Amino acid sequence: MRTVDDSLFTETGDGVALLGSRCTDCGAHTFPRQGGCPRCTGSAMEDVPLSRKGTLWSWTIQGFRPKTPYTGSDDSFGVGYVELPGQLIVETRLTEGDPAKLRIGMPVELTLVPFRQDEDGQPVHTFAFVEAGHE
Numbered sequence: 001m002r003t004v005d006d007s008l009f010t011e012t013g014d015g016v017a018l019l020g021s022r023c024t025d026c027g028a029h030t031f032p033r034q035g036g037c038p039r040c041t042g043s044a045m046e047d048v049p050l051s052r053k054g055t056l057w058s059w060t061i062q063g064f065r066p067k068t069p070y071t072g073s074d075d076s077f078g079v080g081y082v083e084l085p086g087q088l089i090v091e092t093r094l095t096e097g098d099p100a101k102l103r104i105g106m107p108v109e110l111t112l113v114p115f116r117q118d119e120d121g122q123p124v125h126t127f128a129f130v131e132a133g134h135e
Contacts, residue, residue: 004115004126008032010049016112017049018090018127029087051084052110053132059094059102082108082129093128107132 003009010019021030023037024044031050036043059080078094080102095113096102108129115126 001112002118002122002124003112004124008127010047012049012052014052015110017052017110020048020050020087021045022048029084031088031090050087050090054082054084054090054108054129056094056102056104056106056108056129057081057083057089058104061097061099078102080129093126095128095130101131109133 008019009016011017018031019033021033021035022028022045023030023040023042024046025042026037026040028037028039029048029050030038030045033045033047035045037045057080059078061076062079063076077097078099080092080094081089082092083089093113094102094108095111109132111128111130112125113128114123116124118124
C-alpha cells in the first residue's frame with residue numbers, strides 16, 4: 001500500500017503504527033520524528049512506534065475540502081486531537097464527519113484512508129483515527 005510519506009509509519013505485530021521519537025534523556029515523545037527534544041533540548045532521540053489506540057481529546061468538523069493534492073470526495077470531515085496513552089497528543093483526520101457521532105473521550109484507533117491518487121491512478125493513503133471497533 002502506498003502512503004503519503006513512508007517515514008511516518010512502521011509495521012508492528014498489531015499492524016501499521018505511526019512512527020514517532022522518544023527522548024532517552026527526559027522521555028518526551030514527538031510526532032513526526034525529530035532529531036532533538038522539544039522539552040529538554042537533548043539530542044538523544046530514538047525511533048518508537050506510537051500507540052495504535054487512543055482517546056479523542058478534542059475535535060471539530062472541517063466544512064470544506066482540503067487543498068490539492070487531495071482528491072477525495074468529502075466536502076466535510078472530522079479533524080481532532082487524539083491522546084495516545086503515556087506518549088503524546090497527535091493532530092489527525094477522523095473518519096467520522098457527523099458531529100452527533102463524535103464525543104470527547106471516545107476510544108479511537110489508527111487506520112489508513114485514501115488521500116489522493118498517484119500519477120498511475122493508484123490510491124495513496126494517509127492516517128486517520130476511527131472509533132475503536134468500527135474499522
